[in-house]
Amino acid sequence: MATSASPYxxxxxxxxxxxxxxxxxxxxxxxxxxxxxxxxxxxxxxxLVISPDWFYRLMTLHGAGMVGAVLLAALGGLCAVVSQxxxxxxxxxxIAFVAYMTGMGLVVVATLLGRFAGxxxxxxPLPFDGRTWSLAAALxxxxxxxxxxxxxxxxxxxxxxxxxxxxxxxxxxxxxxYLVSPRSRPQAGLPRPAELIATVIAIDxxxxxxxxxxxxxxxxxxxAGVVPAVDALFAKNFVLLFGHTMANLSIYVAAGIVYAVLPxxxxxxxxxxxxxxxxxxxxxVLMLVNYSHHLYQDxxxxxxLEILGQLGSYAVGLPSFIVTIVGALxxxxxxxxxxxxxxxxxxxxxxxxxxxxxxxxxxxxxxxxQVMHNTMWVPAHFHTYYILGAxxxxxxxxxxxxxxxxxxxxxxxxxxxxxxxxxxxxGFVIMFFVAGAHSVPRRYAVHLxxxxxxxxxxxxxxxxLAAALxWLTVDMLVRLGPAWRRTRVPxx
Amino acid sequence: MTPGLVLWVLVALGVLWTAxxxxxxxxxxxxxxxxxxxxxxxxxxxxxxxxxxGIGLLVxxxxxxxxxxxxxxxxxxxxxxxxxxxxxxxxxxxxxxNTVPARVPVEFVVRSKDVNHDFAIYDSSGVLLVQVxxxxxxxxxxxxxxxRPGTYTVRCLEYCGIFHHIMRTTFVVH
Ligand SMILES: [Cu+2]
Numbered sequence: 001m002a003t004s005a006s007p008y009x010x011x012x013x014x015x016x017x018x019x020x021x022x023x024x025x026x027x028x029x030x031x032x033x034x035x036x037x038x039x040x041x042x043x044x045x046x047x048l049v050i051s052p053d054w055f056y057r058l059m060t061l062h063g064a065g066m067v068g069a070v071l072l073a074a075l076g077g078l079c080a081v082v083s084q085x086x087x088x089x090x091x092x093x094x095i096a097f098v099a100y101m102t103g104m105g106l107v108v109v110a111t112l113l114g115r116f117a118g119x120x121x122x123x124x125p126l127p128f129d130g131r132t133w134s135l136a137a138a139l140x141x142x143x144x145x146x147x148x149x150x151x152x153x154x155x156x157x158x159x160x161x162x163x164x165x166x167x168x169x170x171x172x173x174x175x176x177x178y179l180v181s182p183r184s185r186p187q188a189g190l191p192r193p194a195e196l197i198a199t200v201i202a203i204d205x206x207x208x209x210x211x212x213x214x215x216x217x218x219x220x221x222x223x224a225g226v227v228p229a230v231d232a233l234f235a236k237n238f239v240l241l242f243g244h245t246m247a248n249l250s251i252y253v254a255a256g257i258v259y260a261v262l263p264x265x266x267x268x269x270x271x272x273x274x275x276x277x278x279x280x281x282x283x284x285v286l287m288l289v290n291y292s293h294h295l296y297q298d299x300x301x302x303x304x305l306e307i308l309g310q311l312g313s314y315a316v317g318l319p320s321f322i323v324t325i326v327g328a329l330x331x332x333x334x335x336x337x338x339x340x341x342x343x344x345x346x347x348x349x350x351x352x353x354x355x356x357x358x359x360x361x362x363x364x365x366x367x368x369x370q371v372m373h374n375t376m377w378v379p380a381h382f383h384t385y386y387i388l389g390a391x392x393x394x395x396x397x398x399x400x401x402x403x404x405x406x407x408x409x410x411x412x413x414x415x416x417x418x419x420x421x422x423x424x425x426x427g428f429v430i431m432f433f434v435a436g437a438h439s440v441p442r443r444y445a446v447h448l449x450x451x452x453x454x455x456x457x458x459x460x461x462x463x464x465l466a467a468a469l470x471w472l473t474v475d476m477l478v479r480l481g482p483a484w485r486r487t488r489v490p491x492x
Numbered sequence: 493m494t495p496g497l498v499l500w501v502l503v504a505l506g507v508l509w510t511a512x513x514x515x516x517x518x519x520x521x522x523x524x525x526x527x528x529x530x531x532x533x534x535x536x537x538x539x540x541x542x543x544x545x546g547i548g549l550l551v552x553x554x555x556x557x558x559x560x561x562x563x564x565x566x567x568x569x570x571x572x573x574x575x576x577x578x579x580x581x582x583x584x585x586x587x588x589x590n591t592v593p594a595r596v597p598v599e600f601v602v603r604s605k606d607v608n609h610d611f612a613i614y615d616s617s618g619v620l621l622v623q624v625x626x627x628x629x630x631x632x633x634x635x636x637x638x639x640r641p642g643t644y645t646v647r648c649l650e651y652c653g654i655f656h657h658i659m660r661t662t663f664v665v666h
Contacts, residue, residue, distance in 0.1 A: 052654045119651045125628065126607040130653050131582060232608060232627045268526045275537060297610060298625045299561055299632040310555070314548040322540050329516045330533035334523025351513050358505045362498055365551060367558035371495050371620050374610060374649035437499035439620035441612075441649055444657040450618065 013487040014090035015083040016405075020484060021097055022076020023398040027476075029069035029104070030391060031469065036062040038462050044447045044455035053132060055445035056117035063120030064107045064141075067247050068148060070391050072100060074253035075155050077397035078201075081194045081260040086162040092154055100151030106144030110137045119443070121243055124235035128223065139223060142216055149212040152246070156205035163199045167191045173199040175277040182274045190272045193280075197256035200280045201249055204287050208245035215242060233300055237292075244291040251353065251385055252283065254393035255324055258346055261400055262328055265343040266335035270327065279319030286316040293364045297373050306366065313364035317357055325354055341403070341410045341472070344418040345396035352388020352425070356381050359433060374443070376454070377436025384429045387465075388422065395472070402476050405483035410475060417471035424465030431458035493558075495620060560622065565597075565635035572599035572635050580609035580626035583655035585646050590663045594641045600634040602626045609659065610650035616642045623649055638665040 036058045042048035043055060050058070079088055110116040114137030118127040122145070127138035160173075167173040173191050178184060191199070215238040221227045263270050292309030295301045328350055337343060359381035363372050372378070403409055435454035440447070447455065557568070566572070573596050577588040581604070592598055602611045604626040611634070612623035621644075624634040638644070641664075648659035 052657065056651075056654050056656075117654055121651075123608050123650070126652060129582075129607050132654050229628075232629055236608070236627075275534075297560075297623055298627060298630075299634070300627065300630040303561065306561075310552060314552065318541065318544060318548070322537050322544070326533060326537055326540065329513075330529050331526075332520045333516050333529055335520060335526075336522035337517075337520040347513075347517060351510065354509050354513075355506055358509065359502055362502060365555050367555050367560065368493055368498055370560045370622060371493070372498060373623060374612075375495070375620060377495075377498075433499065433502060437495045439495055439614060439618060441647060441657075443651040445654070446657050 012083040012088075013489075015088050015093065016080055016401075016487045017484065018090045018093035018097065019076040019080035019083070020401065020480075020487070021094070022079070023073050023394065023401070024480070025097070025101065026069045026071075026073025026076065026394065027398060027473075029065055030073070031473065033062050033065040033069060034466070034469070036065075038459075038466065041455050041458055041462055043445065044452065045459050046447065046449070046452040047456075047459070050445065052445040053115065053117065056119070056443075057111045057115060059443065059445075060117050060119050061107065061111040064144075065104065066386065067120065067243075067250070068100070068104050068107075070386055070394060071152070071246060071250045071253065073394040073398065074250050074257065074390055075152075077257045077394050077401075078194065078198055078253050079155070079159065080397070080401060081257055082159065082162065082198050085192060086166040086195060086198075088158055088162045092158040096151040096154035096158070098151075099147050099154065103144040103147030103149075103151060106140050106147065110140035110144065114140055116141055122239060124219065124230060124232060124239065135223060139220075142219060145212060146216055149209040149242075152205055153209040153213075156202040156209065159198045160202040160206070163191065163195045163202070167195060167199075170199070174281055175272065176281070178274065179277050179281055185274070193259035193270055193272055193276055194256045196272060196277065196280050197252065197259065200284050201253050201256065203284055204245060204252075205249055207288065208242055208249065211238060211245070212242035215239060233298060236295060236298065237301075240291045240294045241288070244294060245287060247382065248287055250390040252287070254349070254390040255320075257393050257397045258324070258328060258349070261342060261397060262331055262346055264400070265338045265340065265346075266331045267338075268331050268335055270331060275323050276327070279323035282319050283316065286312060286319070290316055290364070293369070296366055296369045310364055310366055314361065317361055321354065321357070325350060339415060341414050341418045341475075342396040342400035344415060345392045345399070345421070348418075348422040348425075349389050349392035349396065351422075352384050352392065352429075356384030356389060356429070359384060371439075372436060374441060375436040376432045376440045376442050379442050380429055380432030380436050383432060387425045387429065392421070392425075399472070399476060402479040402483045405486040406479040407486075408479050408482070414472060414475045417468045417475070420464055420468040421472070424461045424463075424468055427461030428458050428465060431455070431461070560624070560634070562599075562633045562635055569597040569635060569637045572597045574598045576600050578602045578611055578626070579605055580611060580648065580652075580659070581605035582607065582653050583648075583659040585611070585648075585659065585661040587646075587661065587663060592638060592644075592663055592665045594638050594665045597635055597637045600624070600636070602632045602634060603630070604628045607652050608650045609648045609652050612647050612649040614645040614647060615640070616644065625650060641666045 043050045115133040116137040163173040164170050218230045222230050259270050290312030292305045293313045362368050431454045440451045578600050579586045602624050609626040611626050613621045622636050624632045646661045
């Protein structure tokens with residue numbers, strides 16, 4: 001790949017505009033949901049008192065909004081990346097965007113106006129049995145998820161159509177021939193890593209969206225009184241197969257961005273080697289089998305699925321660490337890495353992906369889960385690989401895209417802000433881990449006095465994070481207009 | 493494993509990882525070409541695969557003995573001599589008895605009247621000891637042996653509506 005800051009051509013300007021829509025929409029939602037997060041931590045610290053009703057409504061919105069925001073932004077980034085080589089339909093991307101945002105809007109209405117506080121994980125039968133909100137509010141959330149799943153489905157189908165057309169079918173886009181005979185490395189025609197990853201996540205995204213859509217049918221039927229109560233264990237399996245995969249997808253989508261952007265800052269190519277093909281083709285399966293680690297404490301779950309959950313959770317860490325993380329570090333080592341906001345956010349994301357992954361691996365170990373499940377340890381690990389993982393990669397790409405298109409590189413202040421983003425985020429998530437190790441429950445509106453200390457230490461880090469984000473936001477806003485206009489001009 | 497110990501394991505692993513990460517960043521200055529690094533990377537990859545794969549399998553095998561499910565606990569602690577039925581409902585717990593004998597295996601049969609809850613037992617110093625989900629339509633059996641007499645607190649650890657955090661009770665082990 002060329003090391004020019006702006007490798008985009010005028011032919012994909014329409015796709016780039018859609019991608020900017022996804023990234024900016026995701027980033028703005030992330031900021032708004034982050035404010036809700038700050039309010040909740042202030043409540044935990046005993047600094048601000050929020051009523052339980054409002055706390056859990058904000059918590060529900062925060063969870064759904066963040067998962068939606070980060071996935072949307074990461075998808076936008078990946079679309080922009082692959083659109084350099086693959087034809088994508090900008091119209092399909094905008095239709096998906098409208099469906100996705102309609103879904104998010106319904107969740108906003110249901111929580112803020114409809115008093116829905118069933119948690120973003122909508123664990124059946126709580127949404128129908130919440131006592132403080134109506135059935136209509138629950139159905140609005142499910143309707144919102146329906147639209148969001150539809151949006152995801154459209155993006156994934158668009159990506160899959162693009163990559164399979166560019167790589168000569170599904171087998172070509174997954175490099176299956178090379179996978180089965182490693183000595184047959186073709187000189188040309190292998191998908192680029194980002195194309196391979198786009199294909200992998202499109203397949204799992206389609207499966208997750210279908211799982212979500214299928215799952216909603218019996219729930220709507222129950223609400224309409226057509227069928228009796230849906231089995232709680234069945235519901236839990238399906239909602240986590242959908243929700244866990246949705247949340248997990250973000251980090252893999254964002255990893256696809258890293259494969260494309262890190263070469264720009266290291267001046268080294270990230271090639272489609274056999275380990276890259278093997279790891280990513282394997283992830284198609286591994287991403288779908290480890291959701292059961294959320295059901296360890298459901299003793300009624302078949303033992304085989306629990307064991308699969310533990311082994312699957314260990315297994316999915318291997319290809320990610322050994323191929324993507326080690327690959328990224330090898331790309332950086334001795335490269336003369338150019339330090340800029342995107343490269344700083346990417347190295348922070350590499351740190352957080354592994355650190356959060358370590359916390360997740362511990363929690364995926366069944367006897368440890370017995371004393372950690374649904375303590376603060378759980379939000380600790382997924383906040384780590386959101387804020388210092390998927391989100392960091394997505395914002396790296398957003399900055400990279402806007403700076404490249406507008407031709408205004410970031411200054412020293414922005415680089416400092418990027419590092420402070422890391423410091424703030426790390427302090428914030430580490431306090432979640434410490435609280436979890438002290439058995440502080442997650443999802444409690446009221447924290448006992450002896451639990452408040454963890455949130456009190458976390459709050460200054462959150463404020464630092466907010467300040468860093470404010471700086472980066474202003475920095476990106478000034479580039480947004482010129483970047484947008486540039487997509488309308490064919491580039492040389 | 494106690495929660496405190498788990499934190500120290502994370503700290504140890506986190507320090508190792510952070511050191512490796514920082515080492516690479518320090519060495520990101522122009523150095524050997526990628527043609528030199530790539531073969532080193534491939535050897536390292538293979539080694540890490542063997543090491544981590546081995547550790548993963550070993551940890552899995554060791555963890556099997558400490559699984560919280562009834563058949564594993566009954567084998568480790570002995571067959572339960574006392575049974576306590578537990579019913580979770582929005583937003584409180586009812587236990588069939590409030591005193592539990594110490595140093596014998598006891599069994600909690602945990603059910604839910606409405607939505608999902610999670611029956612979690614905290615010791616008197618606030619440490620989470622064991623937990624099991626309370627699910628509508630299912631009876632989950634949790635076997636445990638209390639070593640120390642004292643007052644234990646039950647908290648709900650599955651979000652169950654806006655008074656989830658007040659869903660607690662206590663019982664005495666003697
Ligand atoms: Cu509860």
